[in-house]
Amino acid sequence: MGAASPPSAREAWLASPGRALSGDFTVPGDKSISHRAVMFAALADGRSRIDGFLEGEDTRATAAIFARMGVGIEAPSPSCRIVHGVGIDGLRAPGGELDCGNSGTAMRLLAGLLAGQAFDSVLVGDASLSKRPMLRVMAPLRDMGAAVGSDDGERPPLRITGGRSLRGIAFDSPVASAQVKSAVLLAGLYAQGETAVREPRPTRDYTERMLAAFGWPVAFAPGEARLSGGHRLAGRDIEVPGDFSSAAFFIVAASLVPGSDLLLRSVGIDPRRTGLLEALRMMGADIRELDRRDGVCGPVADIAVRHAPLRGIDLPEALVADMIDEFPAFAVAAACASGTTRVTGAGELRVKESDRISAMATGLEALGARVRETADGMLIEGGRLRAGRVDSLGDHRIAMAFAVAAQLAGGEVAIDDVANVATSFPGFGTLARGAGFGLRSG
Ligand SMILES: O=C(O)C1=C[C@@H](OP(=O)(O)O)[C@@H](O)[C@H](O)C1
Numbered sequence: 001m002g003a004a005s006p007p008s009a010r011e012a013w014l015a016s017p018g019r020a021l022s023g024d025f026t027v028p029g030d031k032s033i034s035h036r037a038v039m040f041a042a043l044a045d046g047r048s049r050i051d052g053f054l055e056g057e058d059t060r061a062t063a064a065i066f067a068r069m070g071v072g073i074e075a076p077s078p079s080c081r082i083v084h085g086v087g088i089d090g091l092r093a094p095g096g097e098l099d100c101g102n103s104g105t106a107m108r109l110l111a112g113l114l115a116g117q118a119f120d121s122v123l124v125g126d127a128s129l130s131k132r133p134m135l136r137v138m139a140p141l142r143d144m145g146a147a148v149g150s151d152d153g154e155r156p157p158l159r160i161t162g163g164r165s166l167r168g169i170a171f172d173s174p175v176a177s178a179q180v181k182s183a184v185l186l187a188g189l190y191a192q193g194e195t196a197v198r199e200p201r202p203t204r205d206y207t208e209r210m211l212a213a214f215g216w217p218v219a220f221a222p223g224e225a226r227l228s229g230g231h232r233l234a235g236r237d238i239e240v241p242g243d244f245s246s247a248a249f250f251i252v253a254a255s256l257v258p259g260s261d262l263l264l265r266s267v268g269i270d271p272r273r274t275g276l277l278e279a280l281r282m283m284g285a286d287i288r289e290l291d292r293r294d295g296v297c298g299p300v301a302d303i304a305v306r307h308a309p310l311r312g313i314d315l316p317e318a319l320v321a322d323m324i325d326e327f328p329a330f331a332v333a334a335a336c337a338s339g340t341t342r343v344t345g346a347g348e349l350r351v352k353e354s355d356r357i358s359a360m361a362t363g364l365e366a367l368g369a370r371v372r373e374t375a376d377g378m379l380i381e382g383g384r385l386r387a388g389r390v391d392s393l394g395d396h397r398i399a400m401a402f403a404v405a406a407q408l409a410g411g412e413v414a415i416d417d418v419a420n421v422a423t424s425f426p427g428f429g430t431l432a433r434g435a436g437f438g439l440r441s442g
């Protein structure tokens with residue numbers, strides 16, 4: 001695969017088949033919920049305590065941005081934040097660019113939030129984020145009266161002029177994206193009248209659920225949400241569950257590696273996140289949800305996974321939005337299953353941290369799989385993988401997916417450019433080795 005810098009200059013892994021996966025683990029906190037917890041706690045009146053906060057680069061970037069805007073945030077221990085909210089109109093001008101790092105969630109949600117402030121702001125990101133599409137949020141925000149611009153009309157940096165009066169809109173989103181929906185709803189907090197969003201397919205409703213939990217009136221059902229400006233948020237304590245998208249790598253690995261039997265504790269299993277469970281069950285996986293309980297953003301459970309032989313499927317398009325971040329792991333499951341798997345309706349994968357259709361197709365082919373890319377998906381022939389070298393293109397989910405693939409390969413797999421795993425899953429290597437993965441720094 002092509003590389004911008006020589007592999008030696010970039011962090012790499014050497015991964016190879018380990019032992020059957022076993023044990024009882026907790027994965028780090030949910031990234032989407034951690035971002036939102038900091039945002040709403042910052043805008044609330046009073047103090048909030050966040051437990052289970054993801055200590056990832058993406059969510060730390062969000063916390064740092066609010067600190068720059070005058071919010072007091074303490075970190076008394078790892079994965080805990082105490083946020084001293086400044087109230088809905090209490091943010092201060094940051095005096096300089098706000099760096100969202102690698103995080104699309106931070107940039108798109110902040111675009112909506114900052115559109116309603118009295119001050120100007122500029123949102124920047126790293127090389128990957130600087131290539132990602134932003135017109136999808138700029139267009140509806142402009143319809144609300146916001147002044148949000150970008151030098152090339154599409155990509156970051158985003159320049160937001162404050163002091164505009166916003167009006168609520170009824171927005172029919174052309175894309176199933178929780179980030180787009182959330183950007184519009186966050187601008188709606190500062191708008192005159194009602195803001196309503198309808199989606200082509202329901203997406204994660206964490207913004208809606210969390211706004212309600214912080215006391216803002218919001219009406220929502222799958223695929224739609226409505227709120228009005230002029231209310232306040234009340235500080236509260238938040239318990240962030242384990243991130244299903246991080247658990248996904250272990251769920252797929254344990255399904256594939258013979259003899260595996262793994263338990264993942266306290267994982268968020270909101271149906272808008274767990275399309276992968278349905279897809280894997282269609283393929284024959286043995287996955288159970290135990291001790292189901294309620295969390296601030298939907299149900300939480302322990303997930304028990306045992307090895308089972310998997311067979312290829314035609315993935316129903318209705319599942320795509322509910323497993324949007326799980327495709328790299330799913331593609332590995334398909335490549336190791338018997339028979340063919342077809343994915344359609346997943347064009348959004350091309351505008352993530354990398355083009356995830358192309359990154360997975362190229363990497364799996366380098367390991368001997370037969371894969372055909374299509375505009376909005378891929379066709380994967382299941383079979384045996386071999387040793388080889390793959391490039392994660394600096395995309396955390398591609399790196400972790402190939403660490404899973406290597407557990408099924410005929411030898412060692414070199415995975416280049418893996419430092420970005422720290423954006424969503426710090427400690428992946430240690431946890432993976434503890435579970436039985438063959439994985440070391442290379
Ligand atoms: O709202 C969120 O927290 C997220 C929404 C999804 O992005 P899109 O809105 O672009 O689908 C997802 O891929 C991302 O990891 C997190």
Ligand SMILES: C=C(OP(=O)(O)O)C(=O)O
Pocket residue numbers: 102103104105106325352353397424
């Ligand atoms: C797409 C992702 O995140 P973001 O859009 O926040 O960069 C992801 O974590 O897979």
